[in-house]
Amino acid sequence: QVQLVESGGGVVQPGNSLRLSCAGPGSSFGMHGMHWVRQAPGKGLEWLALIWFDGSKRYYADSVQGRFTISRDNSQNKLFLQMNSLRVEDTAVYYCARLLGEYIDSWGQGTLVTVSP
C-alpha cells in the first residue's frame, strides 16, 4: 500500500463548485489508475470515478456524470476531482484510491465536503 493525501474539502453552498486534490507517491503514481470514492455520513462506500494511468480513459458513476470531472497531472503526482453544481446529497468524505491491477489496494485518509445552504 502507498500513502495518498487528499485536500480541498470544505463547506460550500448548493450549486457551487469545489476541486479536490490527491497527492500520491512520486515513484509510481503515473503507473496506476486512480479512483474517487465517497462516503456520506453514516453510510456505505460509493464509487464515483476512475481515470486510467495515463489519463486516456475516464469512467463515472451515473450520480456524478456531467457534474464531476476526474483528471490527473502525472508530472505533479496529483489526482483531481472537479465538482460542479454541488447538491446537499454530495455531502460526504471523499477518498482517492489506487487501482492495482484490477482492484483498489490503497486509500487516502479522506477529505470532508459539506454542501449546505
Add this chain to the structure above:
Amino acid sequence: EIVMTQSPAALSVSPGERATLSCRASQSVGTKLAWYQQKRGQAPRLLIYGASTRATGIPARFSGSGSGTDFTLTINSLQSEDFAVYYCQQYSNWPPYTFGQGTKLEI
C-alpha cells in the same frame, strides 16, 4: 449494474470467537471480489482480493472464499482490533464498481 448484498447488517461476537460474513452478487463476478475493513474515523483497508488472496500484511486469521455470486469472509480468533465495518466490492463488471452496504462487526 451488479448489486452486492451483505449479510448480516450487524454481527455480535466475542473476542476469541469466529465471525462469518457473507456477500452475494446479483450476477456472477467470478473471483473478482475484494473485502475491505473500515474502522471508525479511518479509511478502508484492503484485506482480501481475488476472493481469497490476503493482501500484504493481513493476518492469517482473515480468510476469504467463494466464487460466482456467493462469498464469505471468515475471521478466526477475533481480536479487539477486528471490530469494524467490513465491505465487499466487485470489480468484474464495471462501471460502476459496486460495494456491499457493509457488515458491522461488534462485541
